[in-house]
Amino acid sequence: MLLSTMRGIPPLSCLYIHHLSFCTIIYTFAFRGSHTFSTEMGSFQLANGPSPLSLSSSFILPENKRPYLSQVSTVASIPVIDLNQELSQLIQQVSRACEEYGFFQIINHGVSQELCERMLKTISEFFELPPQERAKFFTTDHTKQIKLFNYNLKVDGQEDKVSMWSETFSHPLHPLDDVAHLLPENPPQYREVFAEYGMEMNELMTKLLRLMSQGLGLEKDCLKKKLGENPILRAQSNFYPPCPDPEMTLGLAVHTDLNALTIVRQSEGVTGLQVIKDGKWVAVDPIPNSFVINLGDQIQVLSNGRYKSVHHRAVTNKVHRRISLATFYVPGKDTVIGPIEDLIDEKHPPVYRSYRYAWFLEEFYRQEGTRRMVKETFELLTS
Numbered sequence: 001m002l003l004s005t006m007r008g009i010p011p012l013s014c015l016y017i018h019h020l021s022f023c024t025i026i027y028t029f030a031f032r033g034s035h036t037f038s039t040e041m042g043s044f045q046l047a048n049g050p051s052p053l054s055l056s057s058s059f060i061l062p063e064n065k066r067p068y069l070s071q072v073s074t075v076a077s078i079p080v081i082d083l084n085q086e087l088s089q090l091i092q093q094v095s096r097a098c099e100e101y102g103f104f105q106i107i108n109h110g111v112s113q114e115l116c117e118r119m120l121k122t123i124s125e126f127f128e129l130p131p132q133e134r135a136k137f138f139t140t141d142h143t144k145q146i147k148l149f150n151y152n153l154k155v156d157g158q159e160d161k162v163s164m165w166s167e168t169f170s171h172p173l174h175p176l177d178d179v180a181h182l183l184p185e186n187p188p189q190y191r192e193v194f195a196e197y198g199m200e201m202n203e204l205m206t207k208l209l210r211l212m213s214q215g216l217g218l219e220k221d222c223l224k225k226k227l228g229e230n231p232i233l234r235a236q237s238n239f240y241p242p243c244p245d246p247e248m249t250l251g252l253a254v255h256t257d258l259n260a261l262t263i264v265r266q267s268e269g270v271t272g273l274q275v276i277k278d279g280k281w282v283a284v285d286p287i288p289n290s291f292v293i294n295l296g297d298q299i300q301v302l303s304n305g306r307y308k309s310v311h312h313r314a315v316t317n318k319v320h321r322r323i324s325l326a327t328f329y330v331p332g333k334d335t336v337i338g339p340i341e342d343l344i345d346e347k348h349p350p351v352y353r354s355y356r357y358a359w360f361l362e363e364f365y366r367q368e369g370t371r372r373m374v375k376e377t378f379e380l381l382t383s
């Protein structure tokens, strides 16, 4: 995870005491301008502050990293798959989307629309909490279970990283038992909504992993088994405020998801997510009551490169704020990941070497701030 760097010394500060797991942490809160918030653990950039966020130089990307929105394809789109259809046809559509796009949207997925709306509203209320309440969760320590942070990007020839135009909140989603008491108490429905949403996501993940296994010609529980005994689901809420000039910055930098599988719910009516298809950026338009599904790096490795974990980014909007919730399927740290044997033969030699998921994570954090090439470091050289 990439965190914004401290910018400048705050002129004013006040003390705030927070009780967390038996230890008392003293945060020094300090305002510099209306959006930089400093704590003893570093400072972060509020996406939603007392006044609109201004496009200071800390957000401006060098020319070669800007989004060039006029070049984004307006004709292409990612597949939309109806989950409520005949099974063999469904498997075929999912498999094709995984091979050709690494991304698709699903409709008729069986998850309550009312629950999804409640969840997005809860996230929106969380990001509207006073800064000092949100700041309780701010950390620069990526090993923390619950963390509020800003992504940022290292840029060649520049000492300071460029901040992304967003604020991100991440925590375990399912199972929740061990950490439920550490989740926000405000808004008051937070814990209940996320517990309910987590159970729905767990079912949907299982359904999707089965379809993908079958699409690869494997037994239906194969991918889930290969992803290990103790996976968890994590939730990542992304808040993108309106941006005065969406051409100059990004909400989220270009990346692939490091986990196995991602389910994204995005707020309706505002586009922002874009994916690479045949070297061109394609916008993922929100379809009412749909989820965006994308494959993470672990599925690409397990499928020996047949299913793709594809680069994507989030761009900003001049008028509207945008919210998305990504749910990640995360393997346990000791899970050994490598190409599934049944997918290897003379014509399809293994593309990757096997590794413990913890090693993959180590490499991921080693490449912090860069346009990462993590799975590439586990590629086997072919002669």
Ligand SMILES: O=C(O)CCC(=O)C(=O)O
Binding pocket: 236, 238, 252, 257, 264, 266, 272, 273, 312, 313, 314, 323, 324, 326
């Ligand atoms: O905001 C979005 O739609 C993209 C989210 C995303 O790519 C992520 O959280 O990894």
Ligand SMILES: [Fe+2]
Binding pocket: 255, 256, 257, 312, 326
């Ligand atoms: Fe992503």
